Amino acid sequence: MAADRPATDPWAVPDVPILARSAHDRIAHRRTDDGWLTAVWDDPASRVLLVSPGGTVRVQPGGRSLRFVAPSEAAVEGVRVLLGATSDTVYLALLATEEIADLATDESDGVSGPDWRGLRELATELTDLDVGLLSTAVALQAWHQSHRHCPRCGTQTRVTKAGWTTTCPADSSEHFPRTDPAVIVLVHDGAGRCVLARGPQWPAGRMSVLAGFVEAGESAEAAIAREVREEVGIEVCDVAYVASQPHPFPASLMLGYTARVAGDPRLVIDADEIVEAGWYTREDVRRTTDWANVAVADRADVAVADRALPALRGLPGAMSIARQLINAWLLAED
Missing domain, CATH: 3.90.79.10 (Nucleoside Triphosphate Pyrophosphohydrolase)
Structure with missing residues (x-):
């Protein structure tokens, strides 16, 4: 669901609430396609959003767009998530389980270090594509951090369906992100x-x-x-x-x-x-x-x-x- 960016008028009423905006297809049917998922995580054209345990992400200089990396650059421990795709790009997220604010630094862009910011700071500055991807990634990060064990038996669950569910290895129960x-x-x-x-x-x-x-x-x-x-x-x-x-x-x-x-x-x-x-x-x-x-x-x-x-x-x-x-x-x- 694409929409125009908010007007500079502080009293403007957006056609679509800012955090409800999106410009990507969630391609839910691909979440169980293990062969396809392996291929996109090996594809240098795929774009990966690194999300810190605190829900912050790296932004481009100027802070008006998200900083994505190739899968080979997402070398931290975390949960792999399929966010979705546009007509020409697959978007993934790596929900880090360790602090990553000092990683993925790229001096070639003229900045001294990575700039990590949260959704509250970024939402009004981002495109519909970026705000939709980030809202989803932040929600999934929070869920995976707080729902690591089966609510039925307490066994640690394993991540399934490209990060969109967890499954208990003891009783096979499936669990979904909470809303x-x-x-x-x-x-x-x-x-x-x-x-x-x-x-x-x-x-x-x-x-x-x-x-x-x-x-x-x-x-x-x-x-x-x-x-x-x-x-x-x-x-x-x-x-x-x-x-x-x-x-x-x-x-x-x-x-x-x-x-x-x-x-x-x-x-x-x-x-x-x-x-x-x-x-x-x-x-x-x-x-x-x-x-x-x-x-x-x-x-x-x-x-x-x-x-x-x-x-x-x-x-x-x-x-x-x-x-x-x-x-x-x-x-x-x-």
Whole structure:
């Protein structure tokens, strides 16, 4: 699924969420073709992405594209993964089991050493091909690191299907990469205000929309109603799906929605989940910027009518589906 790169306008709404973008075929039918896999790992034309245990990868000078190597250059211990292919190139990943930040240095490109960066830093700079490959590789790295033993009997598993499954040698059970569904919702009042809040892990002023994991036996819509009720004490209606994107930190799928408050809009905060929250107008939101903008971090608390709101000094960055929900709401008509 290819898409245009995000516009420079900080309030632009991308056609496809950034981490949902892709320009390669996963060619799942090749994952069990051992002869073909051996051939592509021997083929110098294949491109291999080295992924460190921490999920970082090497980038080209300038940091706007991934640095791939030939299979012969991927000489570190790790899990071999078939990421996919384009019409003319097969893409592989080597998920290292040892630290590799000091390896694969190439002085010929004029840099003093390898530049290793993570998906959060790179996502908005990469092409659709690169961001799709990297999102997949990072998710698989996290899964392989945390799921090395059979959940049934505890036996160490072996990697199968080109890195896309593991199999227990004791009971032959097969295990797949985990994906945890989570809902994220922009709650509005239909009259030009939305709810923004911050959790205890964020410094004052950094606000976002509400989110939470879908529980066992629960639908996404039911999770939205429950999470909103638990976190800020209000009921919602008119729940509408917007978009989704993977969030491989380490294994979530973010399902983005909007919803309208039903009944009393007074916020009652769950102090364990939320430090502060408030109803903000579109003008309040437009006066802020990304979390990374230090200059805006010193602004005073926002005030609406005769009621002071918690400080709103920064919004989620462009990579997040939270920002897409906020930007789309800014452009909407109530």
